[in-house]
Amino acid sequence: MPQSRTASLLTIYPYITSRDQQLLQLLDDHQVLTTDQVHRMLFHARRTCQIRLGDLYGLGLLDRFRFARDGGGSQPWHWTLGHHGHQFQAAAHQRPEPSLRTSRQTVQRLSANPHLNHLLTANELFVRLTADARHHHGARLDRWRSESMATKQFRTITADGHGLWSAGDATVGFFLETDTGTEPLGRVVAKLDRYAQLIRRGGLRYPVLFWLGGEHREEHLHRLLRGEHDGVSVATGHPHQPPGRSGLAPGRRHRPGPARRAAQRPRPARGGQSELRRRRDLRSLTDPDSRTASAVTAGQRHGRRS
Known part of the structure; x- marks a missing residue:
């Protein structure tokens, strides 16, 4: 396999597999993935994944960066499109061909993006769903x-x-809201207003999935979600759920683990207030094609901050 990163794009076509093309499209759409994320989505053996990523880097189809880890060592490689990868995707989608300088600037800006962790966390939800679908017959991430x-x-x-x-x-659509703990939860809940506006305009009544940094943050969010919020359905999850709770454990079929939790209908609690229960899968919320489905609702703001 040629190792020159300055070779012509056409000369490396014989080395590009269908799986490579799938990876290039993923990175074109979602900008960056770690080695572990690529492994879980597209490969069985981690070592095979590492070798192939190195080959694609040598061909100039991929580029990579990583940072030092606090306390010593390095973070995992972050993979994105290299110059040849940008060229290939531009040709595939009939976009103007990028210059080498443009490709390099894209990688540099991405690596220095202050929202890089937010992007990786958002991608992680979909990576988990994709990986779950690989191992469970009948489960799939359609979009x-x-x-x-x-x-x-x-x-x-x-x-x-x-x-x-x-x-x-069963099929369910959802909107993702990723929370990395950098803003007050009251502001996070306020985002439901725009989804309510979408519904009032006749838009799709998809649930909103809040993907939070951990269980403690998730519990705080549910204390803020009280009563009705113009018919907006809410599901929650976090990346640190134990395997047995996330729905990704072997033998658990057709369970979208990262979206395991969902806010159920409020029920009376002490003092006459409403309490939100969270024991349903995302897929049980509603059929995306049904405007009259029995969707659970949550989320009236009360002006509190966490």
């Missing part, structure tokens, strides 16, 4: 839209992603 793609499609909202998840004969 994965990035923030820019979702914003372009739905305009009013600024979701961090949008997906369609199927398990068996």
Whole structure:
């Protein structure tokens, strides 16, 4: 295999597999993935994944960067499109061919982006769903839209992603809101207003999935979600759920682990207030094609901050 990163794109076509093309499209759509994320989505053996990523880097199809880890060592490699990868994707989608300088600037800006962790966390939800579908018959991620793609499609909202998840004969669409703990939870809950506006305009009544930094943050969010919020359905999850709770454990079929939790209908609690229960899968919320489905609702703001 040629190792020159300055070779012509056409000369490396014989070395590009269908799986490589799938990876190039993923990175074109979602900008960056770690070695572990690529492994879980596309490969069985981690070592095979590492070797192939190195080959694609040598061909100039991929580029990579990583940072020092606090306390010593290095973070995992972060993979993105290299110059030849940008050229290939531009040709595939009939876009203007980027210059070498443009390709390098794209990688540099991405690596220095202060929202890089937010992007990786948002991608992680979809990576988990993709990996889950690989190991469970009848489960599949039918759609994965990035923030820019979702914003372009739905305009009013600024979701961090949008997906369609199927398990068996059930399918549910959802909007993703990723929370890395950098803003007050009251402001996070306020994002539901735009989704309510989308529904009032006749838009799709998809649930909003809040992907939070941990269980403690998740519990705080549910204390803020009280009563009705113009019919907006809410599901929650976090990346640190134990395997047995995330729905990704072996033998658990057709369960979208990262979206395991969902806010159920409020029920009376002490003092006459409402309490939100969270024991349903994302797929049980609603059928995306049904405007009259029995969707759970949550989320009236009360002006509190965490």
